[in-house]
Amino acid sequence: MDVTYKSVTPEIVKELENIVGKENVSTRLADLDQHANDQGVYPAHRADALVWAKTTEQVSEVMMIAHRERIPVTAWGAGTSLEGNPIPAFGGIQISFEHLNKIIQVHADDFQVTVQPGIGYKDLNTQLTRYGLFFAPDPGANASIGGMLANNAAGIRTVKYGATRDNVLRMVVVLADGRILHLGSRSIKQSSGYDLVHLIIGSEGTLGLITEATLKLAPIPEHFSAAIASFNDVSAAIEAVVAVRGSGLEPAALEFLDAITIRAISENDLLNLPAKPTVLMEFHAAHHDQLQGTLENVKEICNESGCVHFFSTTNQSERMKLWHARHHTLETIVRDHPGQKVANSDVAVPISAYPELIDFIEITRLEKGVIAYSFGHAGDGNIHVLYAYGNDDEYKAAREMNAMVVLKAISLGGTATGEHGIGLGKKQFMQSEHGQALDVMQSIKQTLDPHWILNPGKIFPG
Amino acid sequence: MDVTYKSVTPEIVKELENIVGKENVSTRLADLDQHANDQGVYPAHRADALVWAKTTEQVSEVMMIAHRERIPVTAWGAGTSLEGNPIPAFGGIQISFEHLNKIIQVHADDFQVTVQPGIGYKDLNTQLTRYGLFFAPDPGANASIGGMLANNAAGIRTVKYGATRDNVLRMVVVLADGRILHLGSRSIKQSSGYDLVHLIIGSEGTLGLITEATLKLAPIPEHFSAAIASFNDVSAAIEAVVAVRGSGLEPAALEFLDAITIRAISENDLLNLPAKPTVLMEFHAAHHDQLQGTLENVKEICNESGCVHFFSTTNQSERMKLWHARHHTLETIVRDHPGQKVANSDVAVPISAYPELIDFIEITRLEKGVIAYSFGHAGDGNIHVLYAYGNDDEYKAAREMNAMVVLKAISLGGTATGEHGIGLGKKQFMQSEHGQALDVMQSIKQTLDPHWILNPGKIFPG
Numbered sequence: 001m002d003v004t005y006k007s008v009t010p011e012i013v014k015e016l017e018n019i020v021g022k023e024n025v026s027t028r029l030a031d032l033d034q035h036a037n038d039q040g041v042y043p044a045h046r047a048d049a050l051v052w053a054k055t056t057e058q059v060s061e062v063m064m065i066a067h068r069e070r071i072p073v074t075a076w077g078a079g080t081s082l083e084g085n086p087i088p089a090f091g092g093i094q095i096s097f098e099h100l101n102k103i104i105q106v107h108a109d110d111f112q113v114t115v116q117p118g119i120g121y122k123d124l125n126t127q128l129t130r131y132g133l134f135f136a137p138d139p140g141a142n143a144s145i146g147g148m149l150a151n152n153a154a155g156i157r158t159v160k161y162g163a164t165r166d167n168v169l170r171m172v173v174v175l176a177d178g179r180i181l182h183l184g185s186r187s188i189k190q191s192s193g194y195d196l197v198h199l200i201i202g203s204e205g206t207l208g209l210i211t212e213a214t215l216k217l218a219p220i221p222e223h224f225s226a227a228i229a230s231f232n233d234v235s236a237a238i239e240a241v242v243a244v245r246g247s248g249l250e251p252a253a254l255e256f257l258d259a260i261t262i263r264a265i266s267e268n269d270l271l272n273l274p275a276k277p278t279v280l281m282e283f284h285a286a287h288h289d290q291l292q293g294t295l296e297n298v299k300e301i302c303n304e305s306g307c308v309h310f311f312s313t314t315n316q317s318e319r320m321k322l323w324h325a326r327h328h329t330l331e332t333i334v335r336d337h338p339g340q341k342v343a344n345s346d347v348a349v350p351i352s353a354y355p356e357l358i359d360f361i362e363i364t365r366l367e368k369g370v371i372a373y374s375f376g377h378a379g380d381g382n383i384h385v386l387y388a389y390g391n392d393d394e395y396k397a398a399r400e401m402n403a404m405v406v407l408k409a410i411s412l413g414g415t416a417t418g419e420h421g422i423g424l425g426k427k428q429f430m431q432s433e434h435g436q437a438l439d440v441m442q443s444i445k446q447t448l449d450p451h452w453i454l455n456p457g458k459i460f461p462g
Numbered sequence: 463m464d465v466t467y468k469s470v471t472p473e474i475v476k477e478l479e480n481i482v483g484k485e486n487v488s489t490r491l492a493d494l495d496q497h498a499n500d501q502g503v504y505p506a507h508r509a510d511a512l513v514w515a516k517t518t519e520q521v522s523e524v525m526m527i528a529h530r531e532r533i534p535v536t537a538w539g540a541g542t543s544l545e546g547n548p549i550p551a552f553g554g555i556q557i558s559f560e561h562l563n564k565i566i567q568v569h570a571d572d573f574q575v576t577v578q579p580g581i582g583y584k585d586l587n588t589q590l591t592r593y594g595l596f597f598a599p600d601p602g603a604n605a606s607i608g609g610m611l612a613n614n615a616a617g618i619r620t621v622k623y624g625a626t627r628d629n630v631l632r633m634v635v636v637l638a639d640g641r642i643l644h645l646g647s648r649s650i651k652q653s654s655g656y657d658l659v660h661l662i663i664g665s666e667g668t669l670g671l672i673t674e675a676t677l678k679l680a681p682i683p684e685h686f687s688a689a690i691a692s693f694n695d696v697s698a699a700i701e702a703v704v705a706v707r708g709s710g711l712e713p714a715a716l717e718f719l720d721a722i723t724i725r726a727i728s729e730n731d732l733l734n735l736p737a738k739p740t741v742l743m744e745f746h747a748a749h750h751d752q753l754q755g756t757l758e759n760v761k762e763i764c765n766e767s768g769c770v771h772f773f774s775t776t777n778q779s780e781r782m783k784l785w786h787a788r789h790h791t792l793e794t795i796v797r798d799h800p801g802q803k804v805a806n807s808d809v810a811v812p813i814s815a816y817p818e819l820i821d822f823i824e825i826t827r828l829e830k831g832v833i834a835y836s837f838g839h840a841g842d843g844n845i846h847v848l849y850a851y852g853n854d855d856e857y858k859a860a861r862e863m864n865a866m867v868v869l870k871a872i873s874l875g876g877t878a879t880g881e882h883g884i885g886l887g888k889k890q891f892m893q894s895e896h897g898q899a900l901d902v903m904q905s906i907k908q909t910l911d912p913h914w915i916l917n918p919g920k921i922f923p924g
Contacts, residue, residue: 109704109814110843132708152653163651165660166628181899185872187810188842189625189880191614191664192888192895193921194903198627198660202653219710242571246594248681248748250712286710286759293749348649352571380650381572410647418651426654433654437643440910441656447909448902459655 003452005090006070008048016051016093019061024052024099035076035086035094039141041343041395042084042424047074047094054099056172056180056211063209064178066093066453073176074455075205077144078120082344083423085151085204089457095209097146104212106131112169112186114214117146133217136161139419140327149210151421152202156326159245159379160252160284161218163419165201172212173200176449186214199444204421205455207448221252221284225291226319227312229302230276234258234362235355237277240305241378242351244281247301249294253282254379255326258358261333261375268332269325274309277358279378280326282319330386333373337388341395345402345425347409348382348418360408361385370394370401382418407432427461465914467552468532470510478513478555481523486514486561497538497548497556501603503805503857504546504886509536509556516561518634518642518673525671526640528555528915535638536917537667539606540582544806545885547613547666551919557671559608566674568593574631574648576676579608595679598623601881602789611672613883614664618788621707621841622714622746623680625881627663634674635662638911648676661906666883667917669910683714683746687753688781689774691764692738696720696824697817699739702767703840704813706743709763711756715744716841717788720820723795723837730794731787736771739820741840742788744781792848795835799850803857807864807887809871810844810880822870823847832856832863844880869894884921892923 008016008027016025026032027049037044048071053059066073072092079086088094101118108131115124120142125134138155139148147153149171154163161167170184173196184190184197200208231237237256244251256279257265263275279302283294295312302310313319325332334342349357358374361383365372371394376383385405387398406416406429416422416429430438442460445452470478470489478487488494489511499506510533515521528535534554541548550556563580570593577586582604587596600617601610609615611633616625623629632646635658646652646659662670693699699718706713718741719727725737741764745756757774764772775781787794796804811819820836823845827834833856838845847867849860868878868891878884878891892900904922907914 107812107814110812111707112812152657154651154653158651162628163653165657166624175902179898181902182897183899185877185895186812186875187844187871187877187880188812189616189620189810189839189844190877191616191625191879191881191883192877193664193884193892193900194669194906195614195627195660195664196899196902198657202655202657207656219708221710245573246681248683248746250748284710286712287752287755289755290749290752293751297748348651350569350572350574350648350650352569377651382649382651409649413648415647415649415652415654417653418649419653421653422655430655433647435644436641437645437658438655440637440643440658443909444656444906447905 005072005092007091008071008093012065012069013049015065016049016062020051020053020058026050035096038079038081038084038086040082040084040425041341042087045087045089046091047088048091050094050096052096052099056174059095059174059209059211060178060180062093062095063174063176067177067451070451070453072453072456075146075150075209077118077147078142080141080143081147081151081423082420083425085421085423085458087424089424097144100211103127108133110186111217112214113217114212115145116212117144117210119145121145121148128217132220134220135215136218137164137167145213146210149201149213150205154419156253156255156377158377159254160250165198167216168197168201168213169216170214171197171200171210173208173210175208176454202421204423204458206445206459207454223285223288223291224319225283225295225312225314226322227281227295227298228322229279229307230274230309231306232276232308234277234358236306237279238354238378240279240302240307243301243305244298245379247297249283249297251281251379252284255280255376256378257375258373261329261373264336265325265329265332271325276308280322329375333386333388340388340390343387343398345385346382346418346420347406347414347416348380349409349412349414351381353412353414354378354381357383357409357412361405364401364404368397368401370397372401380418381414422459424458427459430461467534467554469553470533470555474527474531475511477527478511478524482513482515482520488512497558500541500543500546500548502544502546502887503803504549507549507551508553509550510553512556512558514558514561518636521557521636521671521673522640522642524555524557525636525638529639529913532913532915534915534918537608537612537671539580539609540604542603542605543609543613543885544882545887547883547885547920549886551886559606562673565589570595572648573679574676575679576674577607578674579606579672581607583607583610590679594682596682597629597677598680599626599629607675608672611663611675612667616881618715618717618839620839621716622712627660629678630659630663630675631678632676633659633662633672635670635672637670638916664883666885666920668907668921669916685747685750685753686781687745687757687774687776688784689743689757689760690784691741691769692736692771693768694738694770696739696820698768699741700817700840702741702764702769705763705767706760707841709759711745711759713743713841714746717742718840719837720835723791723835726798727787727791727794733787738770742784791837795848795850802850802852805849805860807847808844808880808882809868809876809878810842811871811874811876813843815874815876816840816843819845819871819874823867826863826866830859830863832859834863842880843876886920889921889923
C-alpha cells in the first residue's frame with residue numbers, strides 16, 4: 001500500500017489528553033520503550049505516544065482522531081506475543097489496554113464470562129476458580145485476553161477445548177473510523193448473518209480493536225491423570241498420538257517432545273526420562289474411578305505403537321512435576337544457552353504429516369548446523385521450533401532454516417502458524433500459503449480501514 | 463441496493479451449455495419447479511435456467527458469465543432448509559450441486575474428510591462408518607454438506623461436537639467474479655491471516671460458492687446411553703440442563719421438549735411419558751463400565767432439580783426408540799394436523815434465559831390462540847417453535863407470534879436464528895440484532911460481490 005502517515009504532534013497529544021486524561025497519555029521514552037517490543041526477536045520500535053484507554057468510548061474517540069489525521073494505531077495487551085504483533089512499526093499512537101482489565105460479568109449458569117481485553121489469562125482463571133469454571137485455551141504466558149483474541153492464541157489444552165476462536169461468543173469492536181460494533185450474541189449457537197466475530201479474531205488488530213468479549217468457559221475438571229511415554233522414533237510416537245486421539249478417550253493435552261528437548265528438561269527437572277521422542281498426555285474425568293481404566297487403555301495403545309518407557313499417575317504432585325517441566329521448556333532451553341538468544345517459531349500440519357515434518361526439522365537442523373529444539377501440541381499437529389543462536393551468522397542460518405520449515409509445513413497441507421499469528425515474522429509466507437485469498441484479505445482490510453492506520457506493517461507482505 | 467438484473471437469454475443458455483454440457487442445463491418448468499422452494503413455507507420462485515455443475519472450474523466459468531451479464535446466481539444443495547435460503551428469488555441462474563457429490567478423500571489418520579458440497583449428510587456418514595469416524599453436526603434431514611456450510615447448520619449433537627462452523631478446516635470457494643480461492647488448511651490449528659473460512663460459512667451463498675470442503679470428523683463412540691427426565695415446570699427442567707452441563711459428564715445430546723410436544727410424540731410412539739416439560743439426554747463413552755456411573759450421576763442431578771419421572775437405558779433398542787420419537791417430532795406434529803401447514807422456526811438464547819423464553823412462548827401462544835409446539839437443543843439454548851395453521855389469518859397470527867419470539871430472544875442476549883439461517887424469513891430482524899454491524903456486513907458484500915448477483919434477496923433487509 002502507498003500510504004503516508006502523519007506523526008503525533010503536540011496538538012494531537014492535547015486532544016488525546018482531553019479524551020483519556022493527562023495521566024493516561026505518555027510520550028516519555030521510558031514508557032514508549034516498555035511497549036516497543038514483545039517477547040519475540042524482532043527489532044523494537046517506539047510509538048510517538050502511548051494512550052491508556054479505560055472505556056470503549058475513549059478507544060472510539062482516539063480512533064476518530066487517528067482516522068482523520070492518518071496516524072497509525074497499534075494495540076498493546078501484555079506484550080507476550082512472539083512474532084512482533086504489537087510492535088508499533090510505523091510509530092503513531094499505541095493504545096494500551098492494561099487498564100481496561102476488569103471482569104464485567106460472570107454468567108455462571110451460562111458458562112460464560114464477559115471481560116475487558118486487558119485482563120491476563122492467568123488472572124482471569126484465578127478469579128474464575130470460585131465459580132468452578134475456567135477459560136480453557138492456555139497460551140502458557142499470562143497473555144492478555146485481547147492479545148489472545150487478536151492472535152487466535154492456543155496451547156496445551158486446545159486438543160480438547162479448542163483454540164481461542166472456538167471459545168468466543170460476542171465482542172465489542174471499535175473500527176478504524178471509530179464506529180463501535182456489537183458482534184455476535186451470548187447464544188452458543190448463532191447463524192445470523194456474516195460471522196464478523198471470527199473475521200476479527202486473529203486479525204491482529206489490523207481490522208478493529210476489541211474492547212469487550214464474552215468467552216465460553218468450561219467446568220474445572222474434578223479428576224486429572226497424566227501419562228508419559230517414550231519411543232525409539234518419531235513415527236512410533238506419532239502413531240501413538242493418532243491412536244490415543246482415535247480412542248475416544250478425549251485427551252486434554254497430547255504433547256510431543258523431541259529427544260534433545262527431553263534431555264534438557266529431564267536433566268533440569270530431575271525427571272530421569274530416556275532422551276527419546278516422547279509423548280506427554282493429560283486426561284480429565286468427572287469420576288475418579290474412570291481414570292484408572294483410561295490409563296490402562298492408554299498404556300495398551302502406547303505399547304502397541306512400540307513404547308519403550310511408560311509412566312502414568314493420578315497423583316497430583318507427580319502430575320504437576322511433569323507439567324511444570326513442560327511449561328518451563330522455553331526457560332530451561334534459554335538457561336542452557338547462556339549468552340545466546342532463543343527464537344520461538346510455530347507451524348502446524350495435519351497429524352499424519354507430523355512425522356515427515358519432524359524428520360525434516362531433524363535433517364535440516366543437522367545439515368545447517370543450527371541448534372533447534374522441537375516440541376509442541378502434537379494432538380493438533382502444532383510444533384514449536386526453538387532456535388538458539390549467538391551471533392548474526394547463526395541468526396541468519398536459523399532464519400533460513402525457519403523459512404524452510406514453514407514452507408515444508410505449507411507443502412504438507414499445513415500453515416505458517418498455528419497459534420502465534422503472522423505479525424512481522426511470518427508475513428513473507430502469506431502469498432505462498434494463501435494465494436489469491438490474500439487479495440481478498442487485502443480488499444477486506446481496505447474496506448474496513450481505508451487509510452490502513454490499524455497496526456500497519458503486519459500480516460500483509462510488502 | 464439499487465440493482466438491475468438481466469435475465470437468462472437463449473444466447474446465455476448456449477454459453478452455459480458450452481461450459482457444463484447440454485444435458486446439464488435445463489429451462490424445463492418441471493426442473494425449475496423442483497428447485498423453486500425449500501422445506502419452508504415461503505413462496506416458490508423459479509430460476510430462468512438450472513445448471514448442474516460437476517467441477518469447481520465449471521462453477522467459476524458460470525460465475526464469470528453471470529458477473530459480466532449481471533445475472534443472479536443462487537446455489538442449490540438438497541433443498542432441506544427452512545427459511546427460503548436457496549429460493550432463486552430474483553430468477554437468473556440456479557447452480558445445483560447435486561452432481562458434485564463425491565468424497566474426494568478420507569484422511570483417516572487426521573480424522574478428516576474432503577468432500578464435494580452436494581453429498582448428503584447421512585450419505586457421507588454411511589460411507590464413513592467403515593473408518594470408525596463420523597461428521598458430527600446433525601441437522602436431522604439429509605441436508606447437503608454445502609447447504610450445511612452455507613447456513614452453518616447444527617443439531618442434536620452440537621452440544622458436544624459443535625456446529626458446522628466448528629468442524630471445517632479448509633474450503634475451495636468461487637467468488638462472484640469467478641475467482642477460485644483456497645481458504646484455510648488441513649491443520650486443525652490456524653492463525654495465519656484473516657479467517658475467511660468462517661466468513662464464508664453461514665453467508666448463505668451470498669459471498670461465494672463452496673465447491674470443496676475438508677471437514678473434521680470424530681471417532682464413532684463405542685458405548686451409548688440415554689436418559690429421559692420429566693419435570694413439573696420448565697424452570698426445574700432447565701435447572702437440570704444447567705446442572706448436567708456443569709457436571710463434566712459431557713452430554714452428547716441435551717434436548718428439551720414442552721408438555722404438548724411430549725403428549726404428541728408419546729401418543730404416537732407409545733412411549734407412555736407424562737405430558738410434562740421433559741429433558742432427553744444421550745451420553746457417549748469409550749468404556750461400557752463408565753455408562754452406569756454416568757447415568758446414576760445424571761439421575762441424582764435430575765432428582766435434585768425436582769424430576770418427577772426418570773428413565774435411563776444402555777439398551778440400544780430402547781435408546782433408539784426414544785431418539786426415533788425425537789427425530790420424528792416434526793412429522794408427528796404434521797400428522798396430528800391434517801389439512802394444516804406447519805412452519806418450523808428457531809431462535810437461540812443463553813441457557814440461563816431459556817426458562818424466560820419458554821414462558822414467553824407459552825404465554826404468547828395462549829394469548830394469541832396460536833397452535834405452537836416448542837422443543838429443541840436446550841444444551842445450546844436453541845429452541846424450535848413449530849406453528850400449525852390452516853388459513854391466512856392463522857398464518858398471520860403465527861408470523862406475528864414468531865416475530866415476538868425472535869425479538870424476545872434478541873432482547874435476552876440471544877439471536878434470531880441458531881441454526882436455520884436468515885434466508886427470506888428472518889431478514890426483517892437483522893437491523894434489530896446487529897445494528898451498525900449490518901452496515902459492515904453490507905460493505906463486505908459490496909466488496910466481494912459488487913453487482914450483488916449472489917443469492918440476492920437473502921440476509922439483507924430491504
